[in-house]
Every structure is written in C-alpha cells, then in structure tokens.
Amino acid sequence: MAVENKKNTRIAIPYLLPAAIAIFIFTVLPILYTIFISFTDYCGDNRLNGNWKFIGIDNFLQIFNGKFSSSLFPVFGWTVIFALLSTGGSFLVGLIAALLLNNERIKGKTFFRSVYLLPWAVPAFITILFFSILSSPNGALTEILRGVFGEGLQIKNDPFVSKVVLICIQGWLGSSYIFLLATGVLQSINKDLYEAADIDGASSFKKLIKITIPLVLFQTAPLLVGQYTFNFNNFSNIYLFNSGGPFNPVVYGNLAGETDILISYIYKLTIENQYQALGAAITVIISIALMVI
Numbered sequence: 001m002a003v004e005n006k007k008n009t010r011i012a013i014p015y016l017l018p019a020a021i022a023i024f025i026f027t028v029l030p031i032l033y034t035i036f037i038s039f040t041d042y043c044g045d046n047r048l049n050g051n052w053k054f055i056g057i058d059n060f061l062q063i064f065n066g067k068f069s070s071s072l073f074p075v076f077g078w079t080v081i082f083a084l085l086s087t088g089g090s091f092l093v094g095l096i097a098a099l100l101l102n103n104e105r106i107k108g109k110t111f112f113r114s115v116y117l118l119p120w121a122v123p124a125f126i127t128i129l130f131f132s133i134l135s136s137p138n139g140a141l142t143e144i145l146r147g148v149f150g151e152g153l154q155i156k157n158d159p160f161v162s163k164v165v166l167i168c169i170q171g172w173l174g175s176s177y178i179f180l181l182a183t184g185v186l187q188s189i190n191k192d193l194y195e196a197a198d199i200d201g202a203s204s205f206k207k208l209i210k211i212t213i214p215l216v217l218f219q220t221a222p223l224l225v226g227q228y229t230f231n232f233n234n235f236s237n238i239y240l241f242n243s244g245g246p247f248n249p250v251v252y253g254n255l256a257g258e259t260d261i262l263i264s265y266i267y268k269l270t271i272e273n274q275y276q277a278l279g280a281a282i283t284v285i286i287s288i289a290l291m292v293i
Contacts, residue, residue: 038280047276059281068278071252072265079261082167083231087224089171094178095216099208102186113183120176128240131169135241141165156242159258166259170237174227178220185219186212229290235263244268262286 038059046052062068097116101109119127134141135155145161146153155161189212197207238244244257244264252258255273256265262282270279 034280034283037277038284040277042277042280044274047274052277059278060285062278063281063285068255071255072282074251075256075260075262075265078163078259079232082163082170082234082261083228085167086170086174086231086234087228089167090174090227091178091220091224093171093175094180095182095213097175097179098182098186099212101183116179117176119173120180124173125236125240127173128169128237131165132241135165157246159246159248162242162246162259166237166241169241170231170234173237174231177227181220181223182216185216189215225293228293232261232286232290233263234261235267238264239267 039054039056040052041055041058042052063072100106101112101116106112131141133139136142137154137156139155142153142155145155153161155165193211194207197211202210238259238261242257242259244260246259247257252260255268260268263286266279266282266286269275269282
C-alpha cells in the first residue's frame with residue numbers, strides 16, 4: 001500500500017506543479033512583497049532613485065500616531081459602517097424578494113426572478129456610473145430628492161447624503177446574490193415544519209421568525225462573511241461614484257475624501273501620492289483584520 005501511495009504521489013506532482021507555480025507567482029509573491037516593503041521607506045523619490053532602506057515598524061507607527069492617523073481613523077470608521085450596512089441591506093432586500101416570490105399565490109415568478117437578477121447580470125461599473133450621472137447636480141435623482149428635501153440638496157457635495165446613496169446602491173447591487181441564495185434555501189425547507197407549526201397554531205409571523213429566517217441564516221451566514229469582505233474592499237463603487245468625494249481638506253488633507261474607504265484610501269496613497277510603503281503597511285493591517293473576522 002505504501003509503495004502504491006508513493007507511486008500515486010509521483011504521478012500527481014507533474015499535474016499539480018503548474019497550479020502550485022501559478023499560485024506562488026500570482027498570490028504568494030505579491031503578499032510577501034507587500035509585507036516586505038511595509039517595513040521600508042519605499043516611496044516617492046526613494047523609490048525612483050533606488051535609495052530606499054529598511055526602517056522597521058516606522059510606517060505602522062505613522063499610521064497610528066503620525067500625520068496620517070487624522071485621516072485614517074475616519075476612513076476606517078466609514079469603511080466598517082459601509083461594509084456592515086451595505087451587506088445588511090443586501091441581505092434584507094434579497095430575503096424580502098425571495099420570500100415574496102416563494103409565495104404560491106404569486107403569478108409570473110419567472111419574470112420577476114429575471115428582474116431581480118438584473119443588478120447581478122448588468123456589469124457593476126455600468127450601474128455605478130449610471131447612478132453617478134443620476135446623482136450629478138442636474139441629475140434625475142438629485143432633482144427628485146430636491147423636490148422632497150428642498151432646493152439646496154446636492155448629493156455629491158453632501159457627505160451624509162453621499163454615504164446614504166452609496167449604501168443604497170451597494171445594497172441593491174448585492175441583493176441579487178442574496179436573492180438567489182435565499183430562494184434555494186426556501187425551496188429546500190421541509191414543508192412538514194410549517195404544517196407542524198400550523199397544528200400548533202403559529203401565526204405567519206411566528207413561522208417566519210422561528211423557522212424561515214433561522215434556516216436561511218444557517219445556510220447563508222458563511223457567504224455573508226464573504227459579502228462583508230467584498231464590501232470592505234469595494235473600490236469600484238466608491239471611486240466610480242464620486243472619486244471618494246466630497247473632499248474636506250481640514251480633516252482629510254489631500255489624501256482622502258469623505259466617502260473614501262480603506263481600499264480607495266490606499267489607492268490614493270500609493271498611486272496619487274506615492275506613499276507605497278505606507279499603503280503596504282495599511283494593507284497588511286487590513287488583511288489581518290479581515291482574516292480575524
């Protein structure tokens with residue numbers, strides 16, 4: 001048996017080797033490189049001149065105690081709020097849509113299921129750009145909200161309104177995924193559970209709270225963690241909508257805007273301001289935090 005196992009191992013190695021090499025080059029090496037430069041001053045002129053050097057944990061100290069802390073902590077707080085609320089909104093909208101279509105009295109289920117899948121079927125960057133145009137100073141969405149809240153409303157120039165709109169957009173975009181998951185779970189729930197609840201005199205609300213939602217959460221909770229992680233790093237939604245604006249130099253300097261999340265903040269640090277080593281240090285912290293979550 002041992003000889004056979006060794007033979008199978010030798011046969012498997014040539015098949016696994018290309019995948020292992022690809023994983024090492026495209027996944028492991030970038031991670032190791034990011035960790036390495038987070039302990040150096042690899043940024044700006046030092047990077048261009050090749051004069052960068054190892055500086056230990058100075059980048060991490062700057063993040064928490066240096067000039068970057070004043071902008072980093074508001075960005076981090078908004079990142080957590082955005083990820084939580086947009087994930088929760090996606091789950092709520094998707095679950096409600098799935099519950100409605102799971103009702104046997106609903107007609108035209110195929111049509112409505114196709115409609116609810118549109119946010120997932122249409123490329124996200126097109127949808128986000130579309131909402132960005134609608135939210136411009138003379139956009140249709142801005143005009144509608146002005147009619148409700150007053151003429152002074154500016155979506156992209158108001159931090160609070162911009163954040164609410166971003167959460168709503170991502171909640172809608174992510175709802176299709178939750179809708180599909182919840183639909184599959186609802187169709188797999190044993191009908192005997194509901195019949196037993198009817199015999200016990202349980203109301204529709206009781207059955208929803210005690211049977212439906214717990215079973216849906218049991219099946220979808222691990223996938224919701226993935227949704228949260230995705231929204232935590234959702235660069236396209238933030239950057240395409242308003243480039244992280246509106247901007248408040250008093251709080252954020254020239255490094256970030258009111259709606260920037262950590263990933264867009266890192267992009268501006270590294271690409272627009274040439275703080276590559278600092279961006280790498282923040283990336284390491286984010287990665288550890290997400291792995292713990």
